Amino acid sequence: MSRFKKNKDEGTPAISTAALPDIVFMLLFFFMVTTVMRETTLYVSVVTPKATEIKKMEKKSLVSYIYIGPPIKRMQASYGTKARIQLNDAFADVEEIQEFIATEREAKDEKEVPYMTTSIKADETVKMGIITDVKQELRKANALKINYSTRKGTY
Amino acid sequence: MARKKRGTQDINAGSMADIAFLLLIFFLVTTTMDVDTGIARKLPPMPEEEQEKPPEIHARNIYVVLVNSADQLLVEGEFLDISQLKEGAKKFINNNGNMPNLSDNPEKAIISLQNDRGTSYKMYVRVQNELAAAYNELRNDEALKQFGEPYSNLSKVNKKTIKKLYPQKISEAEPKNIESNS
Numbered sequence: 001m002s003r004f005k006k007n008k009d010e011g012t013p014a015i016s017t018a019a020l021p022d023i024v025f026m027l028l029f030f031f032m033v034t035t036v037m038r039e040t041t042l043y044v045s046v047v048t049p050k051a052t053e054i055k056k057m058e059k060k061s062l063v064s065y066i067y068i069g070p071p072i073k074r075m076q077a078s079y080g081t082k083a084r085i086q087l088n089d090a091f092a093d094v095e096e097i098q099e100f101i102a103t104e105r106e107a108k109d110e111k112e113v114p115y116m117t118t119s120i121k122a123d124e125t126v127k128m129g130i131i132t133d134v135k136q137e138l139r140k141a142n143a144l145k146i147n148y149s150t151r152k153g154t155y
Numbered sequence: 156m157a158r159k160k161r162g163t164q165d166i167n168a169g170s171m172a173d174i175a176f177l178l179l180i181f182f183l184v185t186t187t188m189d190v191d192t193g194i195a196r197k198l199p200p201m202p203e204e205e206q207e208k209p210p211e212i213h214a215r216n217i218y219v220v221l222v223n224s225a226d227q228l229l230v231e232g233e234f235l236d237i238s239q240l241k242e243g244a245k246k247f248i249n250n251n252g253n254m255p256n257l258s259d260n261p262e263k264a265i266i267s268l269q270n271d272r273g274t275s276y277k278m279y280v281r282v283q284n285e286l287a288a289a290y291n292e293l294r295n296d297e298a299l300k301q302f303g304e305p306y307s308n309l310s311k312v313n314k315k316t317i318k319k320l321y322p323q324k325i326s327e328a329e330p331k332n333i334e335s336n337s
Contacts (some may be wrong), residue, residue, distance in 0.1 A: 013318060017172070018168075020172045021168065021171040021172045022173040024172055024176055025175050026313075028175055028177055028178050028179045028182065031179065031182035031183055031186055032182055033180055034186060035185060035186045048193075049277045049280040049281065051193075051194055051280055051281070051283075051284040052284060053191060053194060053284050053287040053288050053291055054192040054194060055193065055194070055195055056190055056192055057190075057191040057192065057193060060191065063191070081210070088161060099178070117195075118255060119191065119193060122276050124275070124276060124277040124279070124331050125274060125275065125276070126275070126276040127272065127273055127274065127275070127276065128270050128271065128272055128274040128275070128276060128279050129273065130273030131276055131279070132272060134216060134269075135198060138203055139198050139199070139200065139201050142200065142201075143198075143200055144197050144198040144200060145195070145197060145198075146192040146195070146196050146197070146198055146201070147194065147195045147196070148193050148194045148196065148280055148283065149191060149192070149193040150192060150193050150194060150284075151192070152192060153233065
């Protein structure tokens with residue numbers, strides 16, 4: 001009995017894969033922690049312009065986003081191709097921005113309000129008219145810290 | 156020897172890796188590692204009803220940049236290509252009273268930016284970017300001269316001194332309705 005066994009066990013032994021799940025789990029946890037699920041569905045298509053003098057945005061929890069761009073293909077049938085503003089999950093008019101800023105402020109701590117930033121995520125093709133209107137509304141709402149969202153890159 | 160050890164059997168953990176891989180791939184695909192970047196600006200507060208007369212600024216200290224609806228630049232009354240804007244702005248800011256039509260010193264220099272409602276956002280950001288680049292380069296040069304280190308490596312206090320020498324003053328004119336094709 002033992003004689004046969006000896007012959008069979010020769011050759012390269014299989015590599016133990018017992019630690020494989022551990023490694024994979026480690027990677028899994030890393031990605032789970034770093035994943036940021038997109039909380040808003042975009043109804044406007046936004047390709048931000050390129051710029052070189054950019055800064056990273058700090059304190060993402062204090063940033064409110066205003067999306068401006070032409071409606072996505074699926075929405076074009078009912079909303080046309082003219083650039084529109086999106087706040088949270090719906091299209092909005094310029095007049096609604098003040099209200100939007102007010103609700104954003106209510107959700108935050110009073111101490112954090114001065115540090116709140118509004119990020120304007122606008123498409124390259126958008127005309128300045130709509131942006132100027134948005135900026136005027138932000139001034140009226142006293143939300144003066146803004147950030148023009150851009151990609152890194154040169155022309 | 157003959158009695159085998161019964162009781163709870165080991166669960167076969169061979170497929171654990173497969174399950175973990177499945178989850179891993181899911182998260183790999185859904186992860187978006189986008190860091191939000193952008194050009195930070197501060198809007199001026201709304202003008203009050205009874206406003207004091209703003210202090211008079213000498214015309215030489217204002218660098219007028221106009222952008223029209225065809226994305227063309229008019230800088231100080233002259234047509235200028237966007238690629239030359241940075242150099243032009245740098246020359247203006249760092250003039251220190253040499254040329255009579257450019258600024259007295261960097262602290263007094265103000266860049267006045269005005270755009271049309273028909274200007275494309277892309278062009279607007281590009282102009283803002285070029286102006287910011289002009290300031291950043293000047294600050295960096297000054298930092299190298301004073302402290303021997305690039306601006307980004309300086310301590311907060313040193314950054315402040317440089318910032319005081321080169322304050323970024325970009326003024327945007329109150330919007331005017333020139334064209335209504337926005």
